[in-house]
Amino acid sequence: MAGRKNLFEPVAEKFMLQIREGCLAPGEKMPSEHELCRHYSLSRSSIRKVLDYLEQRGLIRREPGVGSFVCEKDAGLNKPLTIGMTRLYSFSYASPIIPWVQRVAAAQNCHLLFADPHELNAEGKLPFDAFFYVEAGGVSRARLAELSRRGFPIAVLNRDWPEVATFRVDFYEEAKRAVRLLQRLGLKKIGAIDGERFGNYSNPCRMAGYEDAVSETGGKPFKLVRDFDSLAAVDSIAGFIRETHPDALFLPLIGVLDWVLFACKQAGRVPGRDITLFCFDRLEGEIYADAGIIYADMPLEKMGMDMMEYLIAKVRDPGLPLPHAVYDVRFVIYNQLLK
Structure with missing residues (x-):
């Protein structure tokens, strides 16, 4: 059954090629649904999918009760x-x-x-x-x-x-490049703050890039992974900062940033002075202007x-x-x- 859904595609592609190459002339009437069903041994629903496919691409026009006609060559463009x-x-x-x-x-x-x-x-x-x-x-x-x-x-x-x-x-490669930038700035001990439910694609790519970049230069990645569902997250991050004494923190997305800023204050660290924060998301407005945060600006x-x-x-x-x-x-x- 699953394969039968796609039986219309070769027929649609054949007609599309004939129209584009001029074998079917602009204004020419298409065979009727009945004729197409008989010629291609397809059901009426499959033939209608063929006509839908061609109509959606501006290659034919359908006139109810009359038939389907090949469009003028520039009709699809307009x-x-x-x-x-x-x-x-x-x-x-x-x-x-x-x-x-x-x-x-x-x-x-x-x-x-x-x-x-x-x-x-x-x-x-x-x-x-x-x-x-x-x-x-x-x-x-x-x-x-x-x-x-x-x-x-x-x-x-x-x-x-x-x-x-x-x-x-490329989230993985750009995360590695971000870590190398932090290292060039003299920041040797780079930790990360991750979330337990931050998605299964972009976040893992960014965190993998962070871990590999740190490891490739002889360092040891260290990170805090937790849920961000209550203010207890601030206490956890503050404790992590006190225990590990990072020079910088890698944040995979902007949703972590405010939690980390509160935690830095609680831990007695001042972003932009004695700890650097990197955020893999664009920051807007002046709310973070005094924090000296480095961020990744994607050309969205x-x-x-x-x-x-x-x-x-x-x-x-x-x-x-x-x-x-x-x-x-x-x-x-x-x-x-x-x-």
Whole structure:
């Protein structure tokens, strides 16, 4: 049964090639559903999936009660597109992407539809032509790969998944680079604060980079791992700081930072003076201005714009290869860029 769902794909790809090569001329009427069913030995539901596939890509137009017709060659370029995007909240690290993605969409006659990713689990025609995916649960990696194989354009932010189009920062390598930066600044004893429930991808990548970078230079990684569900976390971090006396602390995400700042005060340490904090997330505003924190500034705006431009191009030219773009981060002490 699972294999039968994809029987329409070779037929859809055949028609797409014939239209693109001019074998089916603009304005030409397609065979009827009945004729297609008989010729290809497929069910009517499979043939309708073929026609849905071609219509979504602006290659045919369907007139109820009349039939399906090949579009003019430039129709696909002028067709308004709907791009789905994971609904992001203001506290998401990826939220700075939104205005830049909206700008690209508006410039290219596209409607941006914020949605819950679980909508991608639905069978049949999806309510968008492509999807801009930011990890938020609700849909599996296997499902995204399946949709990509079937020709539905998907771009994924900050994941190393070869089976779909990806635009990412290499969290592991950038974490190693951050540790090497701290070491160049003369900070020899570098600890880390980790969480028990911080996700199963980005956080483990960052922590692995921290541990390997410290080990490769002859040091010994040491970290505190705990839940951040009560103020008791502050006491635990303060105790960890008193016991280990770190020169610096590696923080894998911004959600840890406020806890650590309170703990430093409790432990009698002053960030920016006698302890350095590195945070692997962009910091905004002046709230941390006196703490001398070093942070990783991911080029989120460019990543978002590149993803949107790819999705639009992929809808209009399904033959485009899957990109796997990797971006460098900048290390910043507020307004000071560290090379």
